[in-house]
Amino acid sequence: MLLIDDAVDTATLVARVRRDLATDGCSVVPDFAGPELRDALRAEGVAAAPHAYYDVETVNVYNTAPDPSLPPGHPAHRTTERGNAFVARDALPAGSVLERLYTDPAFLRFVADCFGLERVHPLADPLSGLVLNVVTPGRGHPWHFDTNEFTVSLLTQEPDDGGVFEYCPNIRTAGAENVDDVRAALEGRFPSRRLALRPGDLQLFAGRYSLHRVTPVTGATARHSAIFAYSERPGVVGTVARTRQLFGRVTPAHRAAEARVRVDRLMD
Numbered sequence: 060m061l062l063i064d065d066a067v068d069t070a071t072l073v074a075r076v077r078r079d080l081a082t083d084g085c086s087v088v089p090d091f092a093g094p095e096l097r098d099a100l101r102a103e104g105v106a107a108a109p110h111a112y113y114d115v116e117t118v119n120v121y122n123t124a125p126d127p128s129l130p131p132g133h134p135a136h137r138t139t140e141r142g143n144a145f146v147a148r149d150a151l152p153a154g155s156v157l158e159r160l161y162t163d164p165a166f167l168r169f170v171a172d173c174f175g176l177e178r179v180h181p182l183a184d185p186l187s188g189l190v191l192n193v194v195t196p197g198r199g200h201p202w203h204f205d206t207n208e209f210t211v212s213l214l215t216q217e218p219d220d221g222g223v224f225e226y227c228p229n230i231r232t233a234g235a236e237n238v239d240d241v242r243a244a245l246e247g248r249f250p251s252r253r254l255a256l257r258p259g260d261l262q263l264f265a266g267r268y269s270l271h272r273v274t275p276v277t278g279a280t281a282r283h284s285a286i287f288a289y290s291e292r293p294g295v296v297g298t299v300a301r302t303r304q305l306f307g308r309v310t311p312a313h314r315a316a317e318a319r320v321r322v323d324r325l326m327d
């Protein structure tokens with residue numbers, strides 16, 4: 060097993076994560092990666108970061124195009140600049156700890172158990188399944204919902220200051236957008252939580268229902284986090300449009316597969 064030590068009482072850990080996810084949509088396993096792995100992960104992030112695709116994009120929390128037909132005051136009208144940048148999976152070296160962890164069968168089992176799923180699969184997407192999220196000083200990752208129902212992430216480098224993960228637990232559901240609450244959150248009038256993440260901490264998060272952001276990074280050090288995306292169905296590939304936005308390019312696999320997994324009718 061990679062990273063998951065046989066000595067770890069996985070059943071107890073999974074039970075705790077499931078409780079956290081049920082109540083908050085989020086759970087953190089502190090020190091998931093021990094000191095030696097932390098150094099390797101940090102080095103992998105630092106080596107990969109120059110490959111990040113920078114394009115300051117104007118986005119709303121749903122990552123949707125402007126829609127004048129929505130009523131005035133709808134949170135979709137409110138836009139900000141997305142200042143973070145992603146390194147695509149294919150820019151990480153083969154055999155990296157991140158790549159091995161992402162596809163490790165024991166880790167897949169652990170993730171599936173934590174989210175109460177029969178199985179999870181690494182995405183078939185050559186770019187977006189495993190990414191490094193790079194937030195350089197002065198930039199942040201603004202409030203948004205994820206397209207994926209759940210993600211797993213691992214902080215590989217901590218900023219000197221700022222760069223805090225903040226979220227509004229389960230502010231929307233599969234059946235209800237709750238736009239009044241979302242608007243209140245964007246105006247700082249809705250309860251949120253802040254996570255004090257340290258390098259090596261594993262975060263399991265239901266990001267489709269919990270509005271979240273990374274506050275602007277200050278100081279000299281960039282914030283790096285590895286984001287692991289999984290799907291319940293094998294073969295999931297992102298859309299051409301979204302892939303181009305995130306990485307500035309697409310692959311033949313994206314052109315070949317414009318269909319994608321949808322489990323609800325929420326805005327993107």
Ligand SMILES: O=C(O)CCC(=O)C(=O)O
Pocket residue numbers: 192200205212224271272273284286
């Ligand atoms: O980097 C993080 O901790 C959060 C990233 C995130 O929310 C995302 O990539 O959708």
Ligand SMILES: [Fe+2]
Pocket residue numbers: 203204205266271
């Ligand atoms: Fe997110």
